[in-house]
Amino acid sequence: MTLRSKRFAAAVLAFLAAVLGVWAGGFPLSFYTDFPIGGWQWVSLLGPYNEHLVRDFGATMLALLVFTVWAWRTPTAEKLRITGWAWLLFSAVHFLWHLLHLDVFTTFHKIGNVVALALILLPAVLLVLPGRKAEIRGQS
Template identity: 45%
Template sequence: MGTRLRQAILLLSVAVGLFTGGWAGFAPHSFYSSFPGLTHAWVAVDGPYNEHLIRDVGALYLGLAAGGIVALLLKDPSGSRVLGGAWLVFGALHVGYHAQHLDLLDPIDAWGTLLALAGCLAFALLLLPARRRPAADATAGRHEHLAASR
């Protein structure tokens, strides 16, 4: 994957993390009663309000956003792969839960939930692969570095 595409996906993951995490972390009752907004409520249908749980969700998303910011600053595909792995674990479990509870939502919200969560899984999967240098190049680079440092 090219650097610009990787950076765009990282920026998207940061935006999702900041939006969702900021809302849940700093306005938990509003998040509970009206996420994702625009007269829809995907969280409130799933049980009673729990401020601790909602704030923890916010912290999780903000942590993923922070990881995305670090990966952007590192400008190294390995940071993107680590973030992709984190989003993949979280996203797979998250979409798995919601896929089993679609009956709580009307059909439009059920599809919206699945599409939003599938989007997060998609950028997780896109961040995972990265080009690897052939072993000979990597070894040569290490030898050159060692020789230069002597």
Template identity: 40%
Template structure:
């Protein structure tokens, strides 16, 4: 369970720190050079990108807290918050792949499936236990 929480925290801190600290670079270069997923959905809005970064970092703090102190109720609430943000985000992007090269469309979709899958798996696992070890 903790490994799943750490994985989700890592994905959020990468996105959050990059978007908050270098919004134009995040917009033009996420997730990697030559694969500008965010820029494929224009227009650029510095305020929006920084807000997304800050919210991703807030989720990071919550996920790290749950990983460090995996009390059942806390972990369930944190995972529900994570999934509340991630599922609609994944659905939006899955429905807006026009113009994406096939490799990027597949990679983005796989990334979201992995994030949501890990979140759901950890939620199911922690829901079945009183205390996460």
């Protein structure tokens, strides 16, 4: 993995964190009823509305956004790898929970959930992968 491709993965994660963080943190009821798009109700099918829980998810995304933008703006192999581990930890736990609670969805939405959550795991994994030898030695 090159530093450029790792920066791209970080940018993707930062974008997702910004969208999810602002939506869930600033508009929790809308996030609950409308995520990922109006009518699909991926969050509301999983239990009763809890404003605190939704806002906490949004705050988590915003915290990851700050961390990810910092690593993206001043990239080193170490910063990007640590950012990847933070995202991977969050995403793996989140992915596993949703994998165990797919029974409320239709087949189409089960597939959508798994794909959407995997698309967050993928850039996190890319950040964790070792870089080229020159980048590891700090000669990027």
